Each structure stands twice: as C-alpha cells, then as structure tokens.
Amino acid sequence: QVQLQESGPGLVKPSETLSLTCTVSGGSISGYYWSWIRQSPGKGLEWIGDIFYIGSTNYNPSLKSRATISLDTSKNQFSLNLTSVTAADTAVYFCARRVAGLYFFDYWGQGALVTVSS
Amino acid sequence: SYVLTQPPSVSVAPGKTATITCGGNNIGSEAVHWYQQKPGQAPVLVIHYDSDRPSGIPERFSGSNSGNTATLTISGVEAGDEADFYCQVWDSSSDHPVFGGGTRLTVL
Numbered sequence: 001q002v003q004l005q006e007s008g009p010g011l012v013k014p015s016e017t018l019s020l021t022c023t024v025s026g027g028s029i030s031g032y033y034w035s036w037i038r039q040s041p042g043k044g045l046e047w048i049g050d051i052f053y054i055g056s057t058n059y060n061p062s063l064k065s066r067a068t069i070s071l072d073t074s075k076n077q078f079s080l081n082l083t084s085v086t087a088a089d090t091a092v093y094f095c096a097r098r099v100a101g102l103y104f105f106d107y108w109g110q111g112a113l114v115t116v117s118s
Numbered sequence: 119s120y121v122l123t124q125p126p127s128v129s130v131a132p133g134k135t136a137t138i139t140c141g142g143n144n145i146g147s148e149a150v151h152w153y154q155q156k157p158g159q160a161p162v163l164v165i166h167y168d169s170d171r172p173s174g175i176p177e178r179f180s181g182s183n184s185g186n187t188a189t190l191t192i193s194g195v196e197a198g199d200e201a202d203f204y205c206q207v208w209d210s211s212s213d214h215p216v217f218g219g220g221t222r223l224t225v226l
Binding site: 045049061094102104105106108110111 | 162167215219
C-alpha cells in the first residue's frame with residue numbers, strides 16, 4: 001500500500017522560506033507525477049505544482065515563481081520550497097500522487113500544517 | 119483559467135439521496151473527478167473520470183457529467199458520509215488541475 005508522509009517545520013517566519021518533504025513508501029517514485037497541494041484554514045484546495053519522476057516540473061502561475069519542487073529518487077522523497085512567505089501562505093500542505101496519463105490524484109499524504117508568523 | 123462552481127452546502131436526511139453539483143463552462147466535455155474530505159483528514163478520491171469508482175468506494179457513490187454540470191450522487195446517505203466534497207478537472211490550457219470550491223454535506 002502506497003503511503004505519503006509530509007515532514008517539515010510547522011512554523012515559519014514571514015519573508016523566510018517554507019520547506020517541506022514528502023516521503024513515499026510502499027511504492028516507487030518512477031512513473032508518476034508528484035504534487036504539492038495546499039488548503040488554507042477553512043478554504044478549498046489549491047494546487048501548487050508537481051514534478052515528474054524524470055525531474056520536469058510544472059507550477060501554478062498564481063505563486064509567481066516562489067515555489068520550487070525537487071526530487072530525491074535515492075530516498076524516495078520530493079520536496080517543496082516556497083520563498084518569501086506571508087501569513088497568506090499559512091495552510092495545510094498535502095503531497096499527492098498522480099499516475100502519468102491520468103488526471104486525478106490517487107494517493108495523498110495526511111497533510112502538514114504550516115503557520116507563517118513572527 | 120477554468121472555473122468550477124459548487125454549492126457551499128447540501129443537507130440530507132439519513133437514508134435519502136444527496137446530489138452535489140459542479141458547474142463549469144461545457145464541463146460535459148471534461149473529465150471530472152470527485153474527492154471526499156472528512157475533518158482533519160486528507161481528501162479521498164471517490165469518483166474519477168465522471169463516473170468510475172476506485173476500488174473500495176461503496177456503490178452508493180455515483181457520478182454523471184453533461185452539458186454545464188457534473189453531479190455526484192450519494193444514495194442511502196449515512197452519518198459517516200458527512201464531509202466536504204470537491205470536484206476537479208484538468209485545465210489543458212494551463213496544464214494544471216482546477217478544484218471546485220467544495221460542498222459541505224450535512225447529514226441531518
């Protein structure tokens with residue numbers, strides 16, 4: 001059974017960089033797209049971006065180039081860096097898997113709450 | 119960017135049928151996917167490609183899509199179905215997913 005687990009600091013100061021890692025267990029990184037999706041308190045879902053297992057990336061333009069997603073296949077992990085954070089970036093951050101050629105998310109992590117505050 | 123519109127809330131009595139809609143311009147020509155999110159949990163895929171149920175999802179969950187509206191139907195609603203439901207499509211023009219605003223299903 002594939003499992004995804006987010007990890008990283010739960011508190012980040014304004015203007016600093018938010019960094020999260022998603023560890024994939026029970027399956028391979030290969031053949032899939034790996035996404036970050038966030039949910040602000042009481043709000044809906046917002047896709048941040050994804051990385052294909054060969055390293056190509058795609059981002060939501062609304063984040064204005066602040067997001068970078070990277071992959072470490074040796075550790076079965078992928079990561080998110082979000083720079084210049086503000087209170088508006090406070091959210092639960094989910095990692096999720098998408099099969100190449102399909103356009104939905106079949107496995108999700110449990111989510112990690114990140115609060116931006118001084 | 120493609121916009122999906124969902125009603126904020128739907129209420130239904132136990133044992134009855136819940137209908138949750140997702141509106142979008144000519145959404146019938148798109149593939150629609152539905153997720154259920156219970157409080158404090160990650161979303162779970164309940165319907166993909168308009169009407170297909172993933173393994174483990176009860177037959178009570180069904181979907182349809184035509185014209186400008188996609189619909190998630192839950193028959194014989196149970197208290198445990200209470201959750202937020204999100205529809206999702208893939209916006210091919212921007213090459214990224216779009217989610218609806220979500221619908222809170224309340225079981226009376």
